[in-house]
Amino acid sequence: MTVKVGIPSALLYFLYYPMWQAFFNELGIQVVTSGRTTKNILDKGVREALADACVPIKLFFGHVMAIKDKVDYLFIPRVVCLNRKTVYCPKFLGLPDMIRHAVENVPPIIDVRIDTRKGCLPLLKAYVEIGSFFGAGRRASVRAYFKARKTHMRYNKLLRKGYSPDEAMSILKNPGIKPVRQPGANLRFAVLGYPYAIYDSFISVNLLGKLRRLGVSVLTAENIHPFLLALQKNCNLPKRLFWTFSDMALKAAHFLFKQGRIDGVLHLTAFGCGPDSLLNKFIELEAKKHRNIPFMTLMIDEHTGEAGMTTRLEAFVDMVRRRKEALACRR
Known part of the structure; x- marks a missing residue:
């Protein structure tokens, strides 16, 4: 039976989902997302999250609630820095802990720390560690990582052409079909x-x-x-x-x-x-x-x-x- 990894469709999803999906798929792991945001998802997140959290964090909780019973693992990496210079919001860093202690009956959370302030090698090591969750060897994880990197580069190239994340993801999935833009x-x-x-x-x-x-x-x-x-x-x-x-x-x-x-x-x-x-x-x-x-x-x-x-x-x-x-x- 194929292992299912859930990725909530919020926060870093809009920038890194194609890369994450390519990495897991290369390792033979099925990726499941929580889909588009709905009022029901937001309402669930508001009930579960801290009262003083911003709406994107509350929304993330809602997406976790929508997907947690459909997967074997949740992928919520502890992303600290990806450009070797600046760091992400502290709430990003604490997301795995907040979800683990605030949401009942969550599956195991893959919360690998990713921090490139000391070089790019820690990024590769983080993906090797992610692969180890599923018994993947170092060579297989490294191969999956570089394939995912190519997908990420294609995705960013589409974004720089003016496409939105939804449009860019659609093009990656069906390269021959380009979104129709409203003229005028x-x-x-x-x-x-x-x-x-x-x-x-x-x-x-x-x-x-x-x-x-x-x-x-x-x-x-x-x-x-x-x-x-x-x-x-x-x-x-x-x-x-x-x-x-x-x-x-x-x-x-x-x-x-x-x-x-x-x-x-x-x-x-x-x-x-x-x-x-x-x-x-x-x-x-x-x-x-x-x-x-x-x-x-x-x-x-x-x-x-x-x-x-x-x-x-x-x-x-x-x-x-x-x-x-x-x-x-x-x-």
Whole structure:
């Protein structure tokens, strides 16, 4: 009987699922996901998680609840650092422990620590350790790791072409079928924030889909080549931001504001997220230096309603479009 490993469709899923799936499949292990977020999943997460946790963490609990009885193992790696410089939110580091002690009847959790601050070799060692959970030898795990790395590189290349994670995963699965984009976009917005908030269409209230229906093409930090983000260095701060996703979003903001090829910037932030509150202020300060590019913050939590989000988006898009038309007439 094939061993089943469950991967909750939240948090790092949006950036690393294709790599994880390729690794496990190469070892002959079946991967099961919890699927798209629903109200039921979110409600379960809100009941199980700590009251002061941000909505993405609560959502992760809900996805664990949805999948725990369908698999033999849960894959919740203790991800500390993946770029040798910045670290992930402490709640990411504590996720395996939070799930293990807060959710009843969870299967064994694969919580291998991944930390590349001392070089890239620990990353390979972490995957060898993951393979050992299933009796895979070092050679088999190393082979699976490098195959997974190739999948990850193809996935990132698709993201940099402007595809969303859902679209990129679909292309990896069916290379001959490309998603159909709605024509006629006459505005271009940057949507900044943490990928697990932006790309989860339920908690973001389908922000990207709404913008595209309003005739707006969307650019996110994942669509920008890492080399261009690295050129921003510390973004005029004494030192770089400590948190990985905050650092990435701030660098994307600086790059896009300086480039000036966008019509507006939206920052999607989660209520209750400490690093995000700091990030929002830094982006706002940079936006004030580029008053020719409209900026708006959108905050989400488990109570965010679709009507309110739609009204704010429509008003912002309409304002930016009228402003652009007025500037064109003056020329």
